[in-house]
Amino acid sequence: MNNRLLFILVLLGLAALWYFAGRHDRSYRAAADRPNDPWVFRSVLDKQARMITFALDDHLWVAYSTDSCSLYKAWEGGVDFTGAVYNMRHGPQPMSIGNAWFENAYRQPWTVTHNGKTETPRADYKGHRYTRDGHAEIMYDLVLSDGQRIRVNERPEYVERDRQRGFERTFTIENAPEGVEVSLHTNVASIADPVNIETDGAWKQEAVESLPTDDDLRA
Incomplete structure (x- = not known):
């Protein structure tokens, strides 16, 4: 041969x-079917280190901090890939471009309640993975004060219902001790009507703030 x-x-x-x-x-x-390849990637973003971005759809990109494992931002537009590893330009770093649907106000969003005591666990990033049905998940542990770990697998996804664009977050909780209550604190934005917020968990609304629309500004 x-x-x-x-x-x-x-x-x-x-x-x-x-x-x-x-x-x-x-x-x-x-x-x-995603707006970027790879559609899940790690980078500096908006001058913040150790971020992970999911390019879910042309209308929805989301990014998380791998330090706190909290959602940072959801926006429409994309990422300006500027920097030494992308276009040999030293100094600039990737920046999100386009209008934000939502910016998270809770840097440490998780609380765990057990036997009447509530604590804010430490988040430990465990990577991300692609699923067989075409989605992707960010994986992290909630580390309790006694060392116990509760695994959270979070799947972000873009959805459309009745011609309305939406952001879906699906959480899978593993290794939670019996009787433990795991809670996520979040703010929401770009919601035309509160009835559009759907969950199969317990939802407690603390405050509602109405923002001016374009029609209000023209009045």
């Missing part, structure tokens, strides 16, 4: 390996 034939066979073998891997990893298929 000459060297040229061996080289061709190696290329064919690598192509076949990539093809079969792509068939089993549905994230390749899902990426075609």
